[in-house]
Amino acid sequence: MNRHATTPSHAAKQDAADAREFDDFARGQDPVLLEAALWATRRSEAMDAATEAQFQAWLGAAPEHATAYDQMAHSTTPAQALPPARIQALRNSLPRRSAPAQRDRPKERSGWLAGLAPFFPQAATAMAAVALVAGGWLGWNHYAGQPTFEKHYATERGQRLDIALPDGSTLQLDAATQADVRLYRDRREVRLAEGQAMFAVQADTAQPFSVFAGPIRVTVVGTRFSVRHTQAGMDAGHTVVAVESGRVRVAPAAPGAQQAQIELTAGQRVTADAAAQLQPVTRFAPASVASWRQGRISFNDTPLREALAELERYGDTRLVLSDPAVGALRLGGSVDLRQLATFTQALPSLLPVRLEPRNGKIEIVARR
Template sequence: MSTPQPAQAPTAPSTDTDDVALDWFVRRAGGSLDAADEAALQSWLAADSAHAAAFARHQDDWRILDALPADGVRTLKQNLADDRTASAPTVPRRRAWWRGLALWVPQAAVASVALSVVCGGYLAWNHWQQQPVFTQQFATGRGQQLEVALPEGSHLRLDTLTRADVTMYRDRREVRLPQGQAVFQVQGDAARPFDVLAGPLRITVVGTRFSVRHTPDVPGREGVHVAVEKGRVRVVRATPSGGGESPVELVAGQQISSDRAGLLGAVSVVPAAGIAPWRESRVSFDDVRLDQALAEFERYGPVPLTVREPAVAALRVTGTFNPRRPDNFARLLPRVLPVQLREREGGVEVVHAAR
């Protein structure tokens, strides 16, 4: 039996099974088959199992196309348009065939053809887009700080005991902050948003300067804190449980904190000490428990002070101090709190003054 050929094809149909199947599929998807054409198609499919298999492959491609995001379809159409304008004699025969096809089938059908034949289609393009162009991990030890210049012009400053995992893609920039705190000075690029992932939060910017703190192991500071010095950032819970929540927009001079689960508190004003006093070797406490203040000092180096009494640990501290001089902090404590210092083996204990 001779192979029935599609009627009214724009060029002579190919004898290759896959090309014939593609011709049939596109014409049917475009709604151009009449009853006689449909009968001819069914006869062709029944003539050889390879015909049916080839036709089924193009149907699967169509279903993949239906699942593509809008930007992927736009890219496929652009690829197709680029191929339609190619005039080099080396353009493959199949591409030359579907250059004419674009004139008489719906754009969605054209895109599905492109999916099958253009450089691996959208799936290959999307895989290429998702490959990092730069990746590096930065970390600081106890008491260290680090300045980092990223290849696209942004800068990071990492505080003590901080880790930042940087990954740059072609369409976005991403920094994961598993622990610690950092100041970000982001190079503006509207085509490549800059995301900071800290615990349960995602902080997104285009160009600005802000700080993020994520110290899940520090008592009283287990959540995430974001403060903006310049520009604007968007903060939202990134975990699945945060679906449907509206992001919070912060502008210069504003800050916000979350709990460990990512529940955001109220927006407040950045204190006079700034978004990151640690840049000037300062830590600021605003009505903070004494044991939590000592834990903050411990992030920068050994602290020879201990607190065993719950009532003493709960006393509140306010002020700005040098984290590398805990001895100065210790001398000030008896002047501002009802405590005294007792020499113990291996260090000093802070006890209640009444003892």
């Protein structure tokens, strides 16, 4: 006897295993979706006229067939494009995963499946099963990628806003600040478009908290820190991160960026330029972080033009500059934002300048 003529080949054994696997999987599926997956898989290959006619007849038999086919056609293409390792992993999961049935589940292989068997090679049925699983997998990825909470916050000049987020974290927005908050199932994100904010993050290792500001990404689990990113005033065009308690990681936001990342602890501050280059870390008293929360702004050897631009975030000072040399004069000290008029009156005693009223404004000029 010719042993090779009677011993099943490896391919035949694999086909038989695939058939059993597919039968087990089919019992737990919505029949219409399964038929649609079979047709979508079969039509991705060449079909003869008889098979095409069979497909058209099935498609026109019920309105739900066209809807199911469109859904499965969009699942089959990415499923076939998956790498072999991913396809095998999905096939291995078939006995454990099943889509919710929309009608009674058949206990045995249903008549429609047996009737369609001649139109579907075993490879097509195996890939159809993978497409069903991949469709659910891709659908889950899409589902997981949708935020569970999303809101835009904005403050005007002189306004501050306290925000309690659903995760237990809090934000305090300074004047003239815009921020977008999105909470996802696996992460939390805030995009600070302009202004500055103080963050108190509820610790959750399963959902890291990230703040995107300019070219910088600040990532934490639980801590208190401030982020500033403005186009006017102090540190204009830069991003400043200061930590009150805990730890944060500061890194370029762009994927694949080569710049170094650093970790800050309480009492440390770092500034990044528009190219995400980090300047040397500096130290400060943690209690002084985000002093604007107490209604004060501190200047430390700050050019007068920057100090005035900063104060304009909180109110109309009526102060103007036209002499660059005067604008370059350095200013120090703390200003009460509720007493801007007092600051104006004190300027001539702080710097070699005088005040001249002009057209409803007050021009700061050099003292003669």
